[in-house]
Amino acid sequence: MDHLSNQNLKNITCISIETDNNHRQFSYFTIDELIILYQHSNVIERSLYELMTPVNQVKAYIDFEYYIDNNLDIKNSHIGPICLLKIFYFLLNFLDHNDQHNNDQIAHILQQFLILEASTSEKISYHFIHANPSILFENNITLGLFIKAVIHYSLLLITQHKCSSFQIDSISQKYTISDLLILLKPYVNTLRTCCIQCQLYIGYITIAEFSHLLVLDKQNQLTLAVDLNVYCKNQQFRLFDSVKLGKTNPLPQDEHYDHRKLSYTTV
Incomplete structure (x- = not known):
């Protein structure tokens, strides 16, 4: 984690990918790469989290x-x-x-x-x-x-x-x-x-x-x-339209409060 915190993350996002109940893999993505990942993966297989470190605004x-x-x-x-x-x-x-x-x-x-x-x-x-x-x-x-x-x-x-x-x-x-x-x-x-x-x-x-x-x-x-x-050091925040591993409820845009139809590129 300390190694990740010292990286220059200005133009990239550190994403953790849940692989089983005890392990996560960490990868760096540009926004364009992350959009491509979303466009080519099924929601039920998408267990993605953004890593927030003390150096990230x-x-x-x-x-x-x-x-x-x-x-x-x-x-x-x-x-x-x-x-x-x-x-x-x-x-x-x-x-x-x-x-x-x-x-x-x-x-x-x-x-x-x-x-x-x-x-x-x-x-x-x-x-x-x-x-x-x-x-x-x-x-x-x-x-x-x-x-x-x-x-x-x-x-x-x-x-x-x-x-x-x-x-x-x-x-x-x-x-x-x-x-x-x-x-x-x-x-x-x-x-x-x-x-x-x-x-x-x-x-x-x-x-x-x-x-x-x-x-x-x-x-x-x-x-x-x-x-x-x-709100803690190295918090992992589940991404839009992703699921917890083994669960079937993704994190979609709410339609009751928010009637805007947002795409992956705008979110």
């Missing part, structure tokens, strides 16, 4: 997922993903906030994101990639720090807000994300149903919307629908 990307059976109280599975998109559009475009009606606002936001879906019968799963090439992070570790800071700040704002349905005694000590989730666990249903008018980011996000990012894991412990474990 990256666009913002976010993984969203939760298990359906552990979160049957979530009646509308689109609230969480839309909330997440609105938050990061707001933060990545803080100098360009136009007053728009909600539907127009969402349509405008969707123009900036590539949305890939990996949902199965067991879980809701999306990958969001901010497609604006003028906004890059130094590497995926720096991106991870940014994402975690946003999540931490948002959770802290929720615990500090007061309304007729929600109030937690003033907190003064320093809390981690895990600490804040423990504090909020008894109130998630209240936040979703009663804090519809409580603003988190004024004009953009309500606390009721954000609370749909607070979900139960398989052990019924409160966690985030945002995967914070994908």
Whole structure:
């Protein structure tokens, strides 16, 4: 991996190819070569991952997922993903906030994101990639720090807000994300149903919307629908229209949110 990190990757991409459950082969491809590989391979045989190292600049990307059976109280599975998109559009475009009606606002936001879906019968799963090439992070570790800071700040704002349905005694000590989730666990249903008018980011996000990012894991412990474990050194990110080895669900462009028909050359 260290050898790969020291390569000049400006015009090429390091791809790992999954060959079995324990092994991956690493190869370098130009964009043109990668397109040819896509055009001449079947989706079910395409187990490709991009290697992201600390020397690679990256666009913002976010993984969203939760298990359906552990979160049957979530009646509308689109609230969480839309909330997440609105938050990061707001933060990545803080100098360009136009007053728009909600539907127009969402349509405008969707123009900036590539949305890939990996949902199965067991879980809701999306990958969001901010497609604006003028906004890059130094590497995926720096991106991870940014994402975690946003999540931490948002959770802290929720615990500090007061309304007729929600109030937690003033907190003064320093809390981690895990600490804040423990504090909020008894109130998630209240936040979703009663804090519809409580603003988190004024004009953009309500606390009721954000609370749909607070979900139960398989052990019924409160966690985030945002995967914070994908921002590490030498992270491997599954590519568009690729499958995990032995699985049959590729990572296609989502058609519910994103109605653009993109080819391999544009993705």
